[in-house]
Amino acid sequence: MICLLSQEHNECLHGMHGGTLMKYDFDRVIDRKNSDSSKWNVKQVFGSEDVIPMWVADMDFPISKAITAALRERIDHELYGYAYVRPSLIEAVVDRMQKKYDWKIEPEWIVFTPGVVPALNAAIRAFTHPGDEVIIHDPVYHPFWSAIEQSGCCIASSPLRLADGRYETDLGDLEAKFGPKVGMRPGVSRARMMILCNPHNPVGRVWTRGELIAMGNVMFKHGAVMVSDRCIA
Numbered sequence: 001m002i003c004l005l006s007q008e009h010n011e012c013l014h015g016m017h018g019g020t021l022m023k024y025d026f027d028r029v030i031d032r033k034n035s036d037s038s039k040w041n042v043k044q045v046f047g048s049e050d051v052i053p054m055w056v057a058d059m060d061f062p063i064s065k066a067i068t069a070a071l072r073e074r075i076d077h078e079l080y081g082y083a084y085v086r087p088s089l090i091e092a093v094v095d096r097m098q099k100k101y102d103w104k105i106e107p108e109w110i111v112f113t114p115g116v117v118p119a120l121n122a123a124i125r126a127f128t129h130p131g132d133e134v135i136i137h138d139p140v141y142h143p144f145w146s147a148i149e150q151s152g153c154c155i156a157s158s159p160l161r162l163a164d165g166r167y168e169t170d171l172g173d174l175e176a177k178f179g180p181k182v183g184m185r186p187g188v189s190r191a192r193m194m195i196l197c198n199p200h201n202p203v204g205r206v207w208t209r210g211e212l213i214a215m216g217n218v219m220f221k222h223g224a225v226m227v228s229d230r231c232i233a
Helices: 042-046 065-075 089-103 116-127 142-148 171-176 210-219
Strands: 002-005 014-016 022-024 133-138 154-159 159-165 166-168 191-197 225-229
Touching: 116 142, 116 191, 116 225, 133 142, 142 154, 142 191, 154 171, 171 210, 191 210, 210 225
Parallel strands: 133 154, 133 191, 191 225
Antiparallel strands: 002 014, 014 022, 159 166
């Protein structure tokens, strides 16, 4: 599918599906209340209706017609047994990384998971040991905290810094997380990993190339692993 965004905000997104030009209307409002939407059933999540549902990355636009058509075609088969990952899917991921980021990845590097949160848990357990510290920005997407604690690791919070109306990472604080501990319980740092949220939830920052390189350099310097929650790739 090839999509082109029109110049006018209130116009439609045009896409090619099977050679047919389609329009996507961003002005159409779909009422998701009283459905199984966790985003909109805020009372169940927060115990109150007086909450603006902006707490989760969940679009309120209809899914692409091409995706709906592919799902319907699969559903019509009516048998839902165990499936394998088709080579065409892996090729699509490799091709996208090459074309969009000029990054050549090998097919065997790709591991499919049922979701971001299970992948975070798996990454923490693969590259740390119980008692190690995992660095996160604060505030951040709440499953980061539970994934670290459930793996037997300790949270090393590096608070974001508000500068000129924009949140930034505090590189001095990040570096200090790898320094010797002082105070009531002195000792060496056990920081072994950093989980990066990009784009950042909830402050909305898309980290710049310079910021990513600076954070990566700190990790490289101390032999730590950086796990990037890159949901929009």
